[in-house]
Every structure is written in C-alpha cells, then in structure tokens.
Amino acid sequence: MLAATLASSTVISDPNSATSSSDASGRQPSAAAAGAAELARTKITLLGALKHFPDFPIPGIKFIDILPLFQDVTTHAALLRALELQVLEFGSDAKPDVIVGLDARGFLFGPSLALRLNASFVPVRKKGKMPGPCVTAAYEKEYGTDYFQMQEGAVKPGQKVLVVDDIIATGGSAAAAGSLVKQLGGELIGYLFILEIPVLNGRSKLEGVPTVTLLETNE
Numbered sequence: 001m002l003a004a005t006l007a008s009s010t011v012i013s014d015p016n017s018a019t020s021s022s023d024a025s026g027r028q029p030s031a032a033a034a035g036a037a038e039l040a041r042t043k044i045t046l047l048g049a050l051k052h053f054p055d056f057p058i059p060g061i062k063f064i065d066i067l068p069l070f071q072d073v074t075t076h077a078a079l080l081r082a083l084e085l086q087v088l089e090f091g092s093d094a095k096p097d098v099i100v101g102l103d104a105r106g107f108l109f110g111p112s113l114a115l116r117l118n119a120s121f122v123p124v125r126k127k128g129k130m131p132g133p134c135v136t137a138a139y140e141k142e143y144g145t146d147y148f149q150m151q152e153g154a155v156k157p158g159q160k161v162l163v164v165d166d167i168i169a170t171g172g173s174a175a176a177a178g179s180l181v182k183q184l185g186g187e188l189i190g191y192l193f194i195l196e197i198p199v200l201n202g203r204s205k206l207e208g209v210p211t212v213t214l215l216e217t218n219e
Contacts, residue, residue, distance in 0.1 A: 035085050042082040047215055049075050066166050066194055070108060079194075082214055083109065084116050086192060087162065089212050094189045096162035098122055098155055102177055103129070103148070105166035109194075113164065122154040124177045137179040139172035148173065150180040157185030167195040168213065171202025178209065 049068045056063040069079045087096070096119050101110025103125045114121035127136060127147035134149040155161055161181045168174055174191055181188045188209055196202070196213040203211050 032088075035088060039082055039085040042078050042085075043214060045075065045078055046082060050215075064167075064195060066105070069194075079109065080112055080116060083113050083164075083192065083194075086212055086214060087113075087117065090162070090190045090210055094160065094210075095119075096189060097159040098161045098186065100124055100150075100155070100161055100163045100177060100181060102163070102165040102173060106164050108166070110164050119162075122150065124148050124150050124180060135180050135183045137176040137183070139176035141172070146173075148176045148180060150177075150184065152184070155181055155184040155186040159186050160189045161186040162190050162192055163188070164192045166193065167197070168193045168202040168211070169197050169200045171200075171205035174202065175205040175207070178206065 051065040051068050053063040070076050098120050099110050099114035100122045101107050111121045127149050130151055133152040136147055136149050138145050138147050163177045178188050190210040193213045195215050
C-alpha cells in the first residue's frame with residue numbers, strides 16, 4: 001500500500017508542552033503554536049481524502065489522486081486553509097505579492113490561494129498556449145524537452161513570488177517556472193506543493209529556494 005505521511009516540516013502539538021494548550025499560568029497558546037496545531041490536524045484530514053490507484057497510468061505506478069480534495073466543500077475549504085497556514089513557514093517577511101501556478105493542476109487552487117493572501121495570480125502554461133510576448137524556459141521530461149511560458153509583464157520587477165503546483169516529482173517543471181519568474185525580475189521566495197515524492201529528489205533542482213509541501217509519499 002502506498003505510504004503517505006505528514007511532511008517532515010509539520011509541527012505536531014505536544015499535549016504536555018506549555019504552548020500546546022494552556023500553560024501553568026493559564027495563558028493561551030501563541031498564534032504560531034495554535035496555527036501549527038491546526039495545520040497538523042488539517043493535514044490528517046487531507047491525507048484521508050486522497051485516493052490511491054495502483055497501476056495507473058501504467059503498470060507499476062501507484063497514482064495518488066488529489067481531485068477528491070476539491071469534490072467536497074468542507075475538504076476544499078480545509079485545503080485552502082492549510083495552504084494559507086503553510087505559507088507562514090516561509091517567514092513573516094515573505095508574504096507573496098504574486099502566486100504563480102503551473103499548468104495545469106496549479107490552476108485548481110492557485111487563484112483561490114492568491115485571493116486569500118491578497119496576491120495576484122499568474123499562470124505558467126505550455127509553449128504556444130498564451131497570446132502576446134512571452135518569456136520561455138525549457139525543462140527535461142522522460143521522453144524529451146518541453147517548454148513553459150509566462151506573459152511578459154505578468155510579474156513586475158521586485159515582486160515577491162511563490163510558485164505552487166500539486167506535486168513535486170523530479171522538479172524540472174518547477175525549476176522552469178522559477179526561471180521564468182527570475183527572467184521577469186521577480187523575487188522567488190519559495191515553492192509550495194500539495195504532495196512530494198522524496199525518492200525522486202526534485203528539491204535538488206530548485207537551487208536551495210525554500211520549498212514546502214503539505215504531504216509527502218515515499219513511493
């Protein structure tokens with residue numbers, strides 16, 4: 001069975017900790033501790049909503065389906081709240097001005113997350129899918145090279161940009177999106193994913209840029 005676990009960055013509240021409920025003086029937990037506890041609880045809910053399909057799309061592949069996260073109103077709201085809380089892990093000075101979503105699953109939640117963060121949303125699409133002048137970045141796929149594009153002017157010089165997608169696997173497409181942000185003069189503050197496959201070591205292609213995932217799988 002596919003092993004899915006909470007991301008290693010998750011902070012689980014310790015019931016014996018002075019910050020997990022009320023301390024000996026009866027004080028309430030800090031906002032950061034409360035947020036961490038809420039995030040940990042929500043991640044468990046999200047893990048339970050995922051569906052697993054063996055041998056899809058080819059034999060030997062164990063596919064994790066994130067679409068059920070959007071099929072239930074309560075779960076969808078929980079996902080957006082978790083992503084919002086997860087952004088806090090990039091630091092108090094790293095609030096994004098722009099959310100960049102990758103074609104195509106990043107479009108499912110990127111715009112909604114951008115609204116919650118009072119940020120704009122900018123799509124990254126496959127080459128030839130958007131009109132007007134665009135910047136282009138290449139990335140390697142299993143059977144050759146593909147290209148991502150972003151419209152010129154979509155990101156302004158100096159804007160803080162967070163790149164989001166549903167999953168980080170080999171990291172090539174995410175790195176290409178980061179390249180587009182830099183070409184337009186944006187400040188790439190991080191990458192945010194719903195799922196990660198650590199064994200593929202996709203983070204190694206992201207040049208040390210802060211990278212956070214909600215959930216991860218070891219297979």
